[in-house]
Amino acid sequence: MRIGMLGGTFDPVHNGHLRSAVEVREALGLDRLHLVLAPKPPLRDTPQVSATQRLALLKAGIGDTLGLLADDRELQRAGPSYSVDTLAELRQQYGNDVPLAMIIGFDAFLRLAKWDRAAQLFELSHLVVIARPGYYSPWPSALKELVGDREVDSVDILMQRPYGGMLMLELPSLMAISATYIRERLQAGKSVRYLLPEAVEQAIFQQGLYQSGE
Incomplete structure (x- = not known):
């Protein structure tokens, strides 16, 4: 079994999120990809629409898409949403031998060294960074030090171990x-x-979300 985690505020979830999730799942050969909704991310402004409403939109957007799961575990916690805590819960759920990958975008990756307990992420999971074709930005020195020699160049090599690697995808x-x-x-x-x-568009208009006067 191979498991993935893709976190976000999903404010609101859109076709870019969902198409990326489907393609990541296919590329990595994941059995399940948890789309983990962050109620209040530490490094971003607080969303204007409640976490419960955004979760409902996420579920509507996923529908019956194979292998994608709307995960509400961060809504059950008080305080900021830290990825390392979510990965620890997923690791406990699936065991220590299953490959587990956290998927993030390139902009978030550049800020990774500032994340809470960033070094522990690699003790729990792999890191898969969604690269932008033709886009390059130098890595901060703290990020280079954090990643070290963990980067691999193929999914097969990454998935030989349950955690500790990094792949640009x-x-x-x-x-x-x-x-x-x-x-x-x-x-x-x-x-x-x-x-x-x-389904997401209909729910937004039915509930009057994100519109003027909200």
Whole structure:
């Protein structure tokens, strides 16, 4: 069995999130990919829509997509959402021998050395970074030191161990959709059709989320 974790505020979940999740699951050969909703990420502003509402949108967006799970475990905790705690729970759930990978975007990766207990992440899981084709930004020195010689160049090598490796992964259809852009369009009363799943769009309008006057 191979397990993945993809965290986010999903504010709101959109087709970029979901298509990336499907492609990551296929590329890594994951049996399950936990989409873990962060109620209040430590390094980001507090979302305007409640975690419970965002979780409902996430579930609506995933629908019956094979292998993707809307994970609410961080909603059960008080205080900020730390990935290392979530990985520890997943490791406890699945055991020490199952390959477990945390998937993050490149921008988040550049800030990794500032994360809470960052070094412990590699004691619990692999790190898979979604790379942007043609985009390069130098790694901060603290990040280079944190990663060390953990980087591998193939999924097969990564999955030979349950944790401790790092892989840069390019996805075939990386979509340039941002939740900020969607929120701005909703505030302005403009169409968001085809930016997010129809079920998510319907729920947003039925509940009056993200729109002016909220």
